[in-house]
Amino acid sequence: MSNLLIENSGTTQKIIINRPDKLNALNRDTIKELSTAITTASKDDNVKAIIITGSGEKAFVAGADISEFNTYSIEEAKDLAKNGQDILFDLIEKTEKPVIAAVNGFALGGGLELAMSCHIRVASTNAKMGLPEVSLGVIPGYGGTQRLAQLAGKGKAFELIFTAGMIKADAALACGLVNHVVEQDQLMDKCLEISQKMSNNSSVAIAAAIRAVNSGYVDGENGFDKEIEEFANSFATGDFKEGTTAFLEKRKANFPNN
Numbered sequence: 591m592s593n594l595l596i597e598n599s600g601t602t603q604k605i606i607i608n609r610p611d612k613l614n615a616l617n618r619d620t621i622k623e624l625s626t627a628i629t630t631a632s633k634d635d636n637v638k639a640i641i642i643t644g645s646g647e648k649a650f651v652a653g654a655d656i657s658e659f660n661t662y663s664i665e666e667a668k669d670l671a672k673n674g675q676d677i678l679f680d681l682i683e684k685t686e687k688p689v690i691a692a693v694n695g696f697a698l699g700g701g702l703e704l705a706m707s708c709h710i711r712v713a714s715t716n717a718k719m720g721l722p723e724v725s726l727g728v729i730p731g732y733g734g735t736q737r738l739a740q741l742a743g744k745g746k747a748f749e750l751i752f753t754a755g756m757i758k759a760d761a762a763l764a765c766g767l768v769n770h771v772v773e774q775d776q777l778m779d780k781c782l783e784i785s786q787k788m789s790n791n792s793s794v795a796i797a798a799a800i801r802a803v804n805s806g807y808v809d810g811e812n813g814f815d816k817e818i819e820e821f822a823n824s825f826a827t828g829d830f831k832e833g834t835t836a837f838l839e840k841r842k843a844n845f846p847n848n
């Protein structure tokens with residue numbers, strides 16, 4: 591994992607992209623390493639939540655590594671986007687443990703796409719976000735056209751993509767692109783506070799909620815039907831029995847699967 595640092599804080603795992611000299615730009619190796627790290631964390635029973643951030647104080651991720659793809663053919667570009675979406679961006683979105691992006695600085699292009707594939711985003715006040723691809727003669731390829739429209743609305747997505755501009759953290763908060771904005775020195779504490787709150791709840795139910803929410807964005811699937819299915823399946827879990835019993839006995843739940 592030469593491009594990543596992994597740190598555990600209780601049941602939360604921090605995955606830190608560590609290419610500060612290149613503003614943590616995502617080259618192919620970093621994408622593969624991130625994919626492996628997320629897969630490993632998602633199978634680790636001791637990890638209940640994941641935080642992804644960038645090393646240094648300047649950048650979360652300043653985009654896909656432009657130096658790697660500027661000579662690509664159509665076929666190579668297609669492979670780059672498809673492979674990246676499959677092994678990392680879609681993988682994160684479907685990870686059945688909460689994934690939080692701690693956006694600690696520039697989140698541009700593939701960097702914003704990475705943050706948008708996470709379930710929750712917390713930005714520091716110095717963060718700047720944008721999809722500058724059209725200024726390079728290309729469009730976002732790691733899901734940015736879809737996820738930005740989902741999070742911030744179609745009009746905002748069109749404006750940000752067409753202008754290739756950057757917005758500050760408070761503007762990102764106002765349009766729903768990020769969940770919270772805090773000072774940079776409080777960013778990790780805020781993310782850990784959120785993951786701590788989640789860790790008291792049923793991890794089995796959280797996984798079901800991730801599947802149900804995601805289903806509404808999958809072509810050909812009906813999110814409401816998926817919700818009914820996941821809701822019903824919950825009734826057969828030990829976590830449901832414990833959660834409802836604990837409530838009726840006026841005590842704190844001790845979820846068997848946590």
Ligand code: COA
Pocket residue numbers: 611612613615652653654655656657696698699700722723726
């Ligand atoms: N791909 C490859 N290298 C990148 C990069 C990217 N997306 N973003 C930054 N870097 C590298 C720079 O080339 C530079 O490397 P060098 O020191 O070897 O020359 C280093 O990171 C520092 O970046 P620099 O541009 O000098 O920092 P800055 O403070 O002047 O500007 C940005 C910061 C974020 C505004 C600027 O780096 C930038 O515009 N990056 C590209 C953003 C982008 O278009 N992303 C979408 C890609 S699809």
